[in-house]
Amino acid sequence: MADPDPTPQDEAARAGWLYYVGGLTQDQVATELGVSRQRAQRLVARAMADGLVHVRLEHKISACLDLEAALAKRFDLHLARVVPALPEGMDTATATAPAAAQVLERYLAQSDPLVIAFGTGRALSAMAAEVMRTPHAQHRIVSLISNIAPDGSASFYDVIMRMADKLQLPHYPMLVPVITDTVAERALFNALRPVQAVMQLADQADVTFVGIGQINDDAPLYKDGFITRAQLDELLAAGAVGEIVGGAIDAQGRYIDTPTTRLIGSFRIPAGRDKPVIGIAAGKSKLAAMRAALTGRLINGLVTDESTARALLG
Amino acid sequence: MADPDPTPQDEAARAGWLYYVGGLTQDQVATELGVSRQRAQRLVARAMADGLVHVRLEHKISACLDLEAALAKRFDLHLARVVPALPEGMDTATATAPAAAQVLERYLAQSDPLVIAFGTGRALSAMAAEVMRTPHAQHRIVSLISNIAPDGSASFYDVIMRMADKLQLPHYPMLVPVITDTVAERALFNALRPVQAVMQLADQADVTFVGIGQINDDAPLYKDGFITRAQLDELLAAGAVGEIVGGAIDAQGRYIDTPTTRLIGSFRIPAGRDKPVIGIAAGKSKLAAMRAALTGRLINGLVTDESTARALLG
DNA sequence: CCAGAGTTTGAGCAAATGCCCAACCAGTGA
DNA sequence: TCACTGGTTGGGCATTTGCTCAAACTCTGG
Numbered sequence: 001m002a003d004p005d006p007t008p009q010d011e012a013a014r015a016g017w018l019y020y021v022g023g024l025t026q027d028q029v030a031t032e033l034g035v036s037r038q039r040a041q042r043l044v045a046r047a048m049a050d051g052l053v054h055v056r057l058e059h060k061i062s063a064c065l066d067l068e069a070a071l072a073k074r075f076d077l078h079l080a081r082v083v084p085a086l087p088e089g090m091d092t093a094t095a096t097a098p099a100a101a102q103v104l105e106r107y108l109a110q111s112d113p114l115v116i117a118f119g120t121g122r123a124l125s126a127m128a129a130e131v132m133r134t135p136h137a138q139h140r141i142v143s144l145i146s147n148i149a150p151d152g153s154a155s156f157y158d159v160i161m162r163m164a165d166k167l168q169l170p171h172y173p174m175l176v177p178v179i180t181d182t183v184a185e186r187a188l189f190n191a192l193r194p195v196q197a198v199m200q201l202a203d204q205a206d207v208t209f210v211g212i213g214q215i216n217d218d219a220p221l222y223k224d225g226f227i228t229r230a231q232l233d234e235l236l237a238a239g240a241v242g243e244i245v246g247g248a249i250d251a252q253g254r255y256i257d258t259p260t261t262r263l264i265g266s267f268r269i270p271a272g273r274d275k276p277v278i279g280i281a282a283g284k285s286k287l288a289a290m291r292a293a294l295t296g297r298l299i300n301g302l303v304t305d306e307s308t309a310r311a312l313l314g
Numbered sequence: 315m316a317d318p319d320p321t322p323q324d325e326a327a328r329a330g331w332l333y334y335v336g337g338l339t340q341d342q343v344a345t346e347l348g349v350s351r352q353r354a355q356r357l358v359a360r361a362m363a364d365g366l367v368h369v370r371l372e373h374k375i376s377a378c379l380d381l382e383a384a385l386a387k388r389f390d391l392h393l394a395r396v397v398p399a400l401p402e403g404m405d406t407a408t409a410t411a412p413a414a415a416q417v418l419e420r421y422l423a424q425s426d427p428l429v430i431a432f433g434t435g436r437a438l439s440a441m442a443a444e445v446m447r448t449p450h451a452q453h454r455i456v457s458l459i460s461n462i463a464p465d466g467s468a469s470f471y472d473v474i475m476r477m478a479d480k481l482q483l484p485h486y487p488m489l490v491p492v493i494t495d496t497v498a499e500r501a502l503f504n505a506l507r508p509v510q511a512v513m514q515l516a517d518q519a520d521v522t523f524v525g526i527g528q529i530n531d532d533a534p535l536y537k538d539g540f541i542t543r544a545q546l547d548e549l550l551a552a553g554a555v556g557e558i559v560g561g562a563i564d565a566q567g568r569y570i571d572t573p574t575t576r577l578i579g580s581f582r583i584p585a586g587r588d589k590p591v592i593g594i595a596a597g598k599s600k601l602a603a604m605r606a607a608l609t610g611r612l613i614n615g616l617v618t619d620e621s622t623a624r625a626l627l628g
Numbered sequence: 629c630c631a632g633a634g635t636t637t638g639a640g641c642a643a644a645t646g647c648c649c650a651a652c653c654a655g656t657g658a
Numbered sequence: 659t660c661a662c663t664g665g666t667t668g669g670g671c672a673t674t675t676g677c678t679c680a681a682a683c684t685c686t687g688g
Contacts, residue, residue, distance in 0.1 A: 013373035014398050020369045021412060022400045025644060032401050038668055041645070052373045055334045058446060059327035059366045084328050086336045087346050098335060109423035109450075132372060136423075339674065352638055355675070629688100636683070645674065652667070658660090 009050065015040055016047030051129050056098055067309040071302060074313060075294045078276050079103065079301035082309045092282040092305060097126035100209070100280045100303045107207050108134040108167065114206040116141045117267075118159050119245040121211030121220060123280040128162040142172040142201045144210070144245040145266035149178065149225050172198045176265030178226045178246055183262050190265075202267040205275065210299065212281040213243040214289045221246070231260040242289020244269055244279075244298055251288065253296015272297045282308040323364065329354055330361030365443050370412055381623040385616060388627060389608045392590050393417065393615035396623045406596035406619060411440035414523070414594045414617045421521050422448040422481065428520040430455045431581075432473050433559040435525030435534060437594040439471040445480060456486040456515045458524070458559040459580035463492065463539050486512045490579030492540045492560055497576050504579075516581040519589065524613065526595040527557040528603045535560070545574040556603020558583055558593075558612055565602065567610015586611045596622040 011033070018029045019040075030040035047053050064082040071080040083099045086092070104127065107114060116139055118124055143160040164171035175195050180186040189195055202208075213220045215235055221243060222232045238258045240248040246266035248256050255261070255268065269277060278301035281290055291312060293299050304312070325347070332343045333354075344354035361367050378396040385394040397413045400406070418441065421428060430453055432438060457474040478485035489509050494500040503509055516522075527534045529549055535557060536546045552572045554562040560580035562570050569575070569582065583591060592615035595604055605626060607613050618626070 007376065009373060010375045010377070013371055013375050016373075017371055017375075017398045018400065021371065021397075021409065022404065023408075024401070027644075028401070036668060037645095039666095041647095042666095045646080047371070047373075050373075052371055054370045054372060056368045056370075056446070057327055057331055057335065057361070057366055058368060059323060059330075059361075059364075061324045061327050061331075062321065063324070083335075084331045086332065087338070087342070090336065094337075095335065106423075106448075106450075109420075109448075111425050132370065136420075341674080350638060351675095353636090355677095356636095359676080631688085632686090634683105634685085637681085639679090639681100641676105641678085643674105643676075645672105647672085648670090650667105650669090653665085655664090656662085658662100 008046075009052075012043045012047040012050060013052050015043035016053050019044045019047075020053055054098075054130065054132055056102070064306055064309075067306060067313070070313050071304075071309055075302070076297075077294075077300055077302055079278060081303040083303075083305050085306040085308075092308075093122040093126040095305050096123055096280050096282050096303050097130040100124075100127040100278075101130035101132070103278060103301075103303060104131055104209065105134060108139065109136060110139075111137050113137050114139045115201055115204060117144050117202050117205035117208040118142070118163065119144050119208075119210035120147055120159050121213065123211040123282075124159045124209060125162070127209070127280060128159050128166065131163065131166060134167065138169070139167075140170050140172065140201065141167070142198060142205060143174040144202050144208070144269070146174040146176060146178055172201055174198055174266065178221075178265060179260075179263045180265055181263070186263055186265055199267055207275060208269065208273075208277040210244055210269065210277065210279055212279050212286055212289050212293050212299075214286045215240040215243055215248060216285070218285060219243070227260065234258055234260050242286070242292045244293055249289075249292050249296060249298065251292050251295075253292040253294070253298055269298055273300065276301050278303065280304075284308070284311070287311055322360075323366075326357045326361040326364060327366050329357035330367050333358045333361075334367055368412075368444065368446055370416070378620055378623075381620060381627070384627055385618075385623055389616070390611075391608075391614055391616055393592060394623075395617040397617075397619050399620035399622075406622075407436040407440040409619050410437055410594050410596050410617050411444040414438075414441040414592075415444035415446070417592060417615075417617060418445055418523065419448055422453065423450060424453075425451050427451050428453045429515055429518060431458050431516050431519035431522040432456070432477065433458050433522075433524035434461055434471050434473050435527065436471060437525040437596075438473045438523060439476070441523070441594060442473050442476040442480065445477065447481060452483070453481075454484050454486065454515065455481070456512060456519060457488040458516055458522070458583070460488040460490060460492055486515055488512055488580065492535075492579060493574075493577045494579055495577070500577055500579055513581055521589060522583065522587075522591040524558050524583065524591065524593055526593050526600055526603050526607050526613075528600045529554040529557055529562060530599070532599060533557070541574065548572055548574050556600070556606045558607055563603075563606050563610060563612065565606050565609075567606040567608070567612055583612055587614065590615050592617065594618075598622070598625070601625055 015029050018024045026040045027037055030037045061084055067082040068080040081099045083095055086095045141163055147158050160171050160173050176189040221227050235248050238256045239250040240256055241251050242249050246264045247268050248261050250256050277299045279299035280303045282305040329343050332338045332346055340354045341351055344351045381396040382394040395413045397409055400409045455477055461472050474485050474487050490503040535541050549562050552570045553564040554570055555565050556563050560578045561582050562575050564570050591613045593613035594617045596619040
């Protein structure tokens with residue numbers, strides 16, 4: 001019974017197994033593993049924190065189903081997914097994450113190799129955490145936008161790396177910084193061979209997952225230090241209400257063009273794509289941006305929550 | 315906020331969502347839903363009991379991985395899956411179920427249509443409960459053995475119906491009773507057109523899932539009233555140690571032939587099949603039967619638990 | 629309108645859980 | 659060797675959860 005050296009994660013997994021699958025109490029888990037009750041509790045908590053444990057709900061609440069149908073019809077979407085709302089002010093990313101992960105997994109399960117493109121942001125990051133193994137085909141995953149700020153620092157949400165790590169797939173990170181200092185510098189990056197390869201791959205992606213950013217005082221682009229206050233103001237003045245993988249859009253979902261937008265180094269998603277482009281976003285603050293992205297047909301699939309769905313329709 | 319008529323199951327799902335995905339306490343769930351704490355607790359419990367909530371572990375414990383490799387090598391298996399053992403005497407079916415469901419889901423995700431065959435029993439039944447809906451291709455599912463006792467009553471574990479119901483797939487139940495009264499009666503059944511269709515389908519199944527039954531005083535076949543004490547004794551006397559979809563086998567995994575076995579109305583799985591035949595079983599009492607099935611090459615895939623795996627290898 | 633069976637409800641309570649804190653332990657640098 | 663820092667351990671306690679039980683409620687048949 002005495003394993004020589006069960007790694008800490010192994011122990012956590014075992015504790016989590018006994019607790020969640022076996023339905024033992026933490027006391028029983030402790031006895032079984034020969035550790036104290038507290039340690040068992042910590043192992044179980046750790047299994048959860050490390051993302052070893054995944055919880056999903058099977059049943060679709062009819063109210064949500066109705067909203068999905070309504071969204072799909074209203075905005076002519078390939079796919080609409082609505083999850084029950086968490087109480088006001090709760091983290092919306094964790095709410096959408098399991099549903100988004102499920103959508104992604106459906107593509108991952110496809111047997112012919114796909115190119116799958118990802119944006120960044122909290123929603124995508126949460127999705128990455130929720131995705132489960134799929135030992136299948138050789139898909140390729142490509143990033144539409146880097147997470148490198150102009151000062152060279154990286155923001156947290158490195159979606160593509162987390163994803164590649166988890167799924168063991170060949171991946172193509174975006175090399176161009178989110179925003180460069182001059183147009184010339186950006187052109188320099190774009191001329192690079194590997195950058196062109198990534199852009200080309202992004203262009204032919206079989207399915208694309210993006211977050212949707214609001215452009216206002218809480219704009220992620222600004223909060224995370226990618227653009228300055230002045231640049232934010234410039235975008236606002238030009239009528240920007242939202243942003244998709246860095247591309248600022250107005251209320252009609254048209255890309256806007258200002259000195260700042262010309263410095264952005266991400267792949268620009270074309271309007272009205274045939275292939276699925278799935279937006280993952282929820283929350284009051286993102287409403288205007290989401291409406292814009294939907295009307296501009298920049299996305300043709302949506303994962304959101306109940307209250308956001310209602311607001312979009314009402 | 316006030317939905318007109320949320321079905322009871324909707325409410326349960328919503329409560330489960332808030333509790334498990336949202337991480338709220340039952341008190342908060344109660345407030346959110348506008349019900350008493352007790353009702354919230356009951357809804358959450360119900361969501362679990364109704365199988366709406368699915369919990370899975372991502373991490374593979376290295377000890378189990380080692381056992382999988384060893385099993386695959388020793389018995390030349392296509393697939394071996396070993397889950398951590400639950401403490402002595404705990405229900406083994408619930409332990410293997412999530413892993414088995416995951417294996418099945420992998421096949422379900424395949425895009426070209428498959429024929430999937432199922433046996434019966436507690437292990438398969440538990441697996442059925444754990445499977446999550448995969449909205450994909452038009453597979454067909456076929457039953458290898460009915461659950462009808464000679465007196466016309468059905469045992470609980472109606473795997474194929476549960477599965478078909480859950481996955482919305484066309485299904486082909488086995489019509490022949492598990493055991494008939496006379497050989498002539500059995501022949502009568504087998505001559506029926508639909509029966510022959512089912513048998514043929516079973517024969518060409520792309521993947522087969524079966525439980526493994528022990529033949530001893532606790533034999534499921536006997537316990538569930540399919541065979542009499544006299545018939546059990548007859549099988550034992552003929553050297554039976556186990557049974558796969560009703561077919562009694564000796565310690566070497568060869569089908570045995572007695573008056574009783576000639577009355578059995580199930581599909582007989584041939585030895586040494588190429589296509590995957592996955593056995594799902596665990597527990598001390600099943601050891602001899604499992605060893606027999608493995609050595610006789612009646613199965614070429616196995617889902618079991620840690621202690622059983624160790625015992626099989628040791 | 630009422631009696632009765634079966635179900636649902638909420639109060640109360642015991643068990644289980646999460647978390648804080650002080651004690652302890654291992655490794656490091658003086 | 660010793661003091662110190664960072665991390666781990668288990669005791670104790672507040673919160674949360676599961677469960678029992680009696681009361682209330684609903685549905686049915688007289």
